[in-house]
Amino acid sequence: MANNETYRSLDDLQVFQAVADTGGFRAAARALGQSPSGVSETITQLEARLGVALFNRTTRSVMLTEAGRQLATRIGPLLADTRAALDEAASSRALVRGRLRLNVPAAVMVDILPPILDRFMNRHPEVHVDLIVEDRLVDITRADCDAGIRYGEHLEQDVIAVPIGPERQQAGVAAGPSYWARRGIPTHPSQLMDHDCIRTRLAGAALFPWEFEQGAETLVLDPPARLSVTSGGAAAAIDLAIAGHGVIYIFRNWLDPHFATGSLVPALADWWPGYDGPRLYFSSRLVAPPLRALVDMLAQDRRAGDG
Structure with a gap:
């Protein structure tokens, strides 16, 4: 029977959500800074109090049961709102405290996000920044993230996206x-x-097409690949291009430093396409103070750039 004892520990639900998001006790333990045995024991006790299995366990995997999926769907937004409310209570106008957890693609980790985080962390030393680097578009609420960064994907109507x-x-x-x-x-x-x-x-997806444009003419190619690599290995791909193993098509801002040294030579520059840069996206429901501080800093940067 459900009672106050059943819901006595928000920490237990945080552990449950971490296991549901990461798909395993060890991965959840790393994310939470706990031991795998401690995470497993917490889930066992939670299941005992609820009287229902939340995960099907095998030697190779941990999968949500139907009851576990329903619980994860319901509590994900609640936990995110609770954490945001706690962060807001812990913050004042003069000092922002709490956690800022971002789900970001590898592409922004080379030269876009690091200088932004450098300024942000210097400005808000009491904020702990947690970066989850992956290239798939995720439900940031279900993933217990405050915001995500992506290029050009379709986003839900209740999501705010800023450059x-x-x-x-x-x-x-x-x-x-x-x-x-x-x-x-x-x-x-x-x-x-x-x-x-x-x-x-x-990872697990088709090769990126090579797109070109000149005036009103556009061209999309699927050239033969002597080497293919997931986006996380882009630095090695550039090194192999420098070594003379082939032609690379990639972000110009990654190539510019090598153009300056002459280690790479550009081609077809009048055909290079332009596209929108990355966007920070987040739910409009409740914005925690650390995320609000980041959004405000980005707005200040844009105003300074316009000036």
Whole structure:
């Protein structure tokens, strides 16, 4: 029978949500800073109090039962709101405290997000920043995150999205001098179909197409890949392009430092496409003070840039 004893511990529900989000006791323990045995014991006690199994356990996996899925769906938003309310209570106008947990793609970790976080953490030393780096679009509430950063995906109507970093970016084509000397620099994107290409993709997803535009003309290519790598290995892919193993198509801001040194040589620059930069997205329901402080700083940055 449900009673106050059943719901006595918000911490137990936080542990349950962590296991549900990460899919395992060890991963949840790492996220929570606890021992796997402690997490397992908490779940066992919670299941005993509820009188129902929340997870099906095997030697290889931990899966939510139907009762567990229903509980996770209901309590995810409640836990996020509770944490935000506690952070707000702990903060004052003069000092922001609490946790800022962001789900971000690897692409922004190279040169976009670090300087932003540097300024933010210097401004708000009492905020603990927790970064979850992955490339799939997630439900930030279910993932116990305050906000996410993504490029151009469709977002729900109740989600707010604001620019973070450059409002516009560009993709570029490049190869090492030794490669161009050996194979020749193309004069039209279609000629890339006859080159060794270094391609990137999201984990478990198709290779990113190579898109080009010049005036009103657009072109989308699926060139042969001599090497393909997930987005987390982009730095190694650039190194291999520098070493002369093929042509790479990737963020121009990642290529510019190598153009400056001559270790990479651009090609087809008048065909490079532009696109919207990354956006910080978050629920409009309740914005915790650490996230509000980040959003306010980004707005200040944009106003300073406009000035």
